[in-house]
Amino acid sequence: MTDRFVSNFTNRLDAKGRVSIPASFRAILAKDGYEGLYVHRAIDLPALDAGGHALRATIDDILARFSPFSDEWELLSTALNGASEVLKVDPEGRIMLSEALRTHAGIGEAVTFVGLGHKFQIWDPERFQAHLETARTRLRDVKRVLGSQPLSVPPAGTATS
Template identity: 55%
Template structure:
């Protein structure tokens, strides 16, 4: 199964379009989704993006709630009501809407972050701060989960044993 992996930063062109990384476009093509499904992340100022696999996860999350319940309505408002489907042009670019750019704080550059079944679209400086926080939290988690693991000075947060 194809996954969205790695991190890429690209510039928006003068028309507000950005080139989606080629490896991400290949995953979308194999996924069979026409375009790019985008919605605000639930807890960060970034955009979740993907295709059918992202939509399956959204449906599964919504399925945990009783239809017409307040929680279902809140979640569906954000993940469906605030979503947008962007079309890729022949050169693999998408035009980010003003709504998405405003939500994520994007001006002239975009960072694409692979997360397996989906990817996120970030303003690069916001992502750098988030990545730093994620690494620090991973170090803390590792210390709690792996007895005898290296302390916070460790340069290898990804080496969970």
């Protein structure tokens, strides 16, 4: 078992508005030991960021870069802490997304869970597919740029480690 959220899974909401967290994600959350599921609106995407202690630690690391009296700290803390929710995970591994979270992500009858290593995102499936295509296009552009740059080769006779 890995300790990173990877892959993506699409699940439907049930009649009560609950959705099952993928089993592999639940296993990572259980290993992490966080009570519930920490969720906040993604800052610049129509998605939700979710996770446990690893996500909380990343947020704390980001906030530690700023003075707690700075505007930047205040804005980040408001977005990442003040507008967050801790969702209860039921014994079957389901969560219920609040109306505010569903509205932000444009979630209707299904969600796509997307692993991002230390956290995962929750998307509307169609919005995720569009985001994935944009990401692939941008990565092809990055690959072309990197591929056109010469490799850094040390001069002849220079020792390398």
